[in-house]
Amino acid sequence: MKLLYFAWLRTRIGRSEEDLDPPAEVRDVAGLVEWLKGRGPGYADALANVSVVKVAVNQEYVPFSHPVRPGDEVALFPPVTGG
């Protein structure tokens, strides 16, 4: 699974992307985020307040209940501020 991080999620986690293999019990975005929080203090800090974390799976916005599967591209980022 390819993980991408943007803006302050990227700086807090300390990397912009990584390839990970979450355990089989990680079945949706919510489970993925909980699992990521256990990977270190940077992850825990970046994902402490999930109300300001947006998620895209395969480049489409999805809710936290959306399933994740091996091979997915999953991006985590704050609310967008372009324009």
Added chain:
Amino acid sequence: MKLLYFAWLRTRIGRSEEDLDPPAEVRDVAGLVEWLKGRGPGYADALANVSVVKVAVNQEYVPFSHPVRPGDEVALFPPVTGG
């Protein structure tokens, strides 16, 4: 008094401007228009339907009740269609 005519009022009346001295009893736009109608068939035709005649006195829109005075610039024209 300087009279100006635009668009189809100009073509029906047959001129774009003229200097006129209406009689003293012409005190407002309504009176002026009535007096103009008597000046010939072109005027009568152009001014037959006053609901589609707009009036400006000294380059400001005015209602038919607006006074007219010697020295005024009075313009008669159809509803505008610019932009």
Added chain:
Amino acid sequence: MAVRVQAEDFDIGAELDALTRGNPSIGGLCSFVGLVRDMAGGETVGAMTLEHYPGMTERQLEAIEAEARARWPLDATLVIHRYGRLEPGDRIVLVACASAHRAAAFEACWFLMDWLKTRAPFWKLEETGTGARWVEAKDSDDDAAARWGTTP
């Protein structure tokens, strides 16, 4: 803050650049360009001639622009309207409003166009396959202008 009434075409890019240059408090610039269409009322339009009332046109456009600046916080405004003979595809009018925020820029620009349509003394004579005809004012334009409240 400028109003121009002219026969010549205008350069949109140069006009819009000049409007915002040197003022970094501007966050948004909304503009509208009106163009001559080749069809009107189901008929082909070969060309049109825009007649106007010199003097009053400028006064009315300046009054409309002043009203926009009274209603919205604008950093810059521009109205250019052409007169004379124009062909399909030719530019007729440019209205532009710059503001710190986009809603003010959009609203003011739309307001300027709607008011200009019903208040600036221009008249269009269209050349169609069946002869020349004066364009009739549209009720929809009156309705669009009325959305913005009482005219002064």
Added chain:
Amino acid sequence: MAVRVQAEDFDIGAELDALTRGNPSIGGLCSFVGLVRDMAGGETVGAMTLEHYPGMTERQLEAIEAEARARWPLDATLVIHRYGRLEPGDRIVLVACASAHRAAAFEACWFLMDWLKTRAPFWKLEETGTGARWVEAKDSDDDAAARWGTTP
């Protein structure tokens, strides 16, 4: 009908000319340009860096553009959004919509800007006198987008 995401600046005049050229059924062209402001939240902004999500950005902009074309009768649309480091006065975004009628052009252009603000994956990092900070999303932008109805 085009979406471009690029580091380079764009030429507003050339882009708008290209959008309407050769299509005389277009009667109105509404455009919006977003610019970098030198102030934000009471602080001076020396520059900003726009980060984005390559691939998803284009997909989202194309989806927003398609939604605008489904809602309004548009002859041409254009969205250009820059990324990278920009300074006050620099252009960030250009949105333009051309239609036979001005209301469709205004509405679609405003809709595109409002949706783009809340859906296109861009993030601004501002350089201020007190350091660099990520710009926070505004509730007012969510409200502006919500005016246009349910997002798909």
